[in-house]
Amino acid sequence: xxxxxxxxxxxxxxxxxxxxxxxxxxxxxxxxxxxxxxxxxxxxxxxxxxxxxxxxxxxxxxxxxxxxxxxxxxxxxxxxxxxxxxxxxxxxxxxxxxxxxxxxxxxxxxxxxxxxxxxxxxxxxxxxxxxxxx
Numbered sequence: 001x002x003x004x005x006x007x008x009x010x011x012x013x014x015x016x017x018x019x020x021x022x023x024x025x026x027x028x029x030x031x032x033x034x035x036x037x038x039x040x041x042x043x044x045x046x047x048x049x050x051x052x053x054x055x056x057x058x059x060x061x062x063x064x065x066x067x068x069x070x071x072x073x074x075x076x077x078x079x080x081x082x083x084x085x086x087x088x089x090x091x092x093x094x095x096x097x098x099x100x101x102x103x104x105x106x107x108x109x110x111x112x113x114x115x116x117x118x119x120x121x122x123x124x125x126x127x128x129x130x131x132x133x134x
Contacts, residue, residue, distance in 0.1 A: 002053045002115060004093060008085040010049030014041055016077050016101075032072040033079060038107055039067055042097040046083040046111050050093055060093065060113040061121070067109030073101040083111070091115040 014020070021031040043062050050060060073079055080100050087094040091114055099107040 002050075002055065002058070004050050004053045004085055004088050006085050006088060008049055008053075009082065010045055010084075011080055011082045012041065012045045012048065014079045014081070016073050016075050016079060018075060021075060028075065031075055033101075033106070035069045038069055038079075038099060039065055041079070041081045042067060042083065042099060042107065042109075042111060043113075045081040046093075046095045046097060046113055049083045049095070050085065050113070054115065057118055058115055059118050060115050062111065063092075063114045064112035065109070067097065067107055067111070069107050071101070071104055071106040073106050077101045077103075079106065086110075 016033050018028070018031060020033055020037040022034040023031060025031060043065070047060050047062075054060070078101065082098045082100070083095045084097075085093060086096050093113045093115070095111045095113070097107070097109055097111045098105060
């Protein structure tokens with residue numbers, strides 16, 4: 001099994017563009033980073049943080065997200081997404097996740113991922129699809 005040190009940290013940055021904002025508020029001046037995109041980028045940041053520790057053919061999938069979206073971030077602002085490994089229990093990895101825009105913390109919470117063998121995972125997904133189709 002992978003040796004992932006507790007305390008391992010990773011981050012990624014994003015410039016907020018119209019593609020990652022909510023558009024139901026109307027005018028562009030009211031458009032802000034959407035919560036689904038915020039959570040997605042936190043998940044990818046966590047995944048990328050531990051990926052270098054995994055053997056070829058392995059990856060992680062998200063199993064739990066508990067995130068508070070604390071503040072709105074308008075188009076044109078940069079956001080930094082941060083993930084830190086807080087626990088590793090066999091194949092289950094727990095992260096502390098946060099996001100900051102140029103002014104303040106905009107999100108905080110926890111995220112859990114599970115280490116999978118991609119080939120076996122794909123076989124299970126296809127078997128589920130076949131079973132549902134029959």
